[in-house]
Amino acid sequence: MKKNKASDKTGALFKVGDKVRVRDMPYMFYTRSQMYTRGVVGTIAALTYKDLIAEEEAFNFDGRVEQYYIVRFRQKDLWPGYPFDNDTLQTECPHRWLEPATN
Amino acid sequence: MPSPDLREQLELIRAIQPAVHAPQNWNYENTGPMYKAYMHPPHDVGGQFDVPIYYEEKEEEQWELNTYVSCEVLGWRGVWTAEERRRRADNDLGYTLYLGMPYYARWIWAAAKMLVDKKHISLAELQEKIAEVKSRYEKK
Numbered sequence: 249m250k251k252n253k254a255s256d257k258t259g260a261l262f263k264v265g266d267k268v269r270v271r272d273m274p275y276m277f278y279t280r281s282q283m284y285t286r287g288v289v290g291t292i293a294a295l296t297y298k299d300l301i302a303e304e305e306a307f308n309f310d311g312r313v314e315q316y317y318i319v320r321f322r323q324k325d326l327w328p329g330y331p332f333d334n335d336t337l338q339t340e341c342p343h344r345w346l347e348p349a350t351n
Numbered sequence: 352m353p354s355p356d357l358r359e360q361l362e363l364i365r366a367i368q369p370a371v372h373a374p375q376n377w378n379y380e381n382t383g384p385m386y387k388a389y390m391h392p393p394h395d396v397g398g399q400f401d402v403p404i405y406y407e408e409k410e411e412e413q414w415e416l417n418t419y420v421s422c423e424v425l426g427w428r429g430v431w432t433a434e435e436r437r438r439r440a441d442n443d444l445g446y447t448l449y450l451g452m453p454y455y456a457r458w459i460w461a462a463a464k465m466l467v468d469k470k471h472i473s474l475a476e477l478q479e480k481i482a483e484v485k486s487r488y489e490k491k
Binding site: 274276279309311344 | 358467470474477482
């Protein structure tokens with residue numbers, strides 16, 4: 249079986265408080281990464297656990313584990329026209345789907 | 352900030368959902384004829400109503416030829432058979448993709464899905480590779 253290069257570059261873990269952007273990777277066949285968070289900047293609220301990469305486990309592929317995070321987004325950043333400034337939404341994101349963000 | 356494409360994407364996804372659309376998951380019963388209609392394979396189109404189709408003389412494009420050759424080579428190497436290719440590309444992909452994608456796009460979709468299903472590549476690897484190639488073209 250071919251070695252999976254993609255998830256070898258797991259990179260340093262994010263820390264609580266880090267700003268991250270959800271990567272806009274291709275949707276095909278299966279993912280648990282939600283469309284409405286794509287490209288949106290949020291804040292790491294917690295490191296939850298390490299687990300198998302969902303896109304590999306779903307196909308019974310012997311993949312490696314990656315870190316999962318709880319990411320906090322401002323609702324105003326997620327939904328055009330959202331009326332309330334202080335509302336937030338937290339959801340789970342795996343490491344591969346996040347990249348560092350500055351703003 | 353909210354993705355400018357999000358609203359458009361959600362609208363498109365709503366538009367390609369089937370016209371007969373049970374609310375939530377509450378349709379616990381389907382009539383016999385409805386069940387047969389749901390089970391019908393998408394590629395068996397004989398006798399269905401459709402609009403007149405314009406007949407166009409058109410050469411294959413390069414990506415179509417590449418797709419054809421890739422799929423044939425996968426056959427020669429014993430990774431799949433032509434019947435499996437037809438099963439995946441004409442049937443398993445479902446009505447929405449069958450009716451919405453170009454002919455050879457269905458072939459390459461089926462080849463990629465087959466390679467992931469059979470663990471020749473991982474889906475995570477494929478996602479990363481597509482993203483990498485896409486960003487390379489965007490920089491040019």
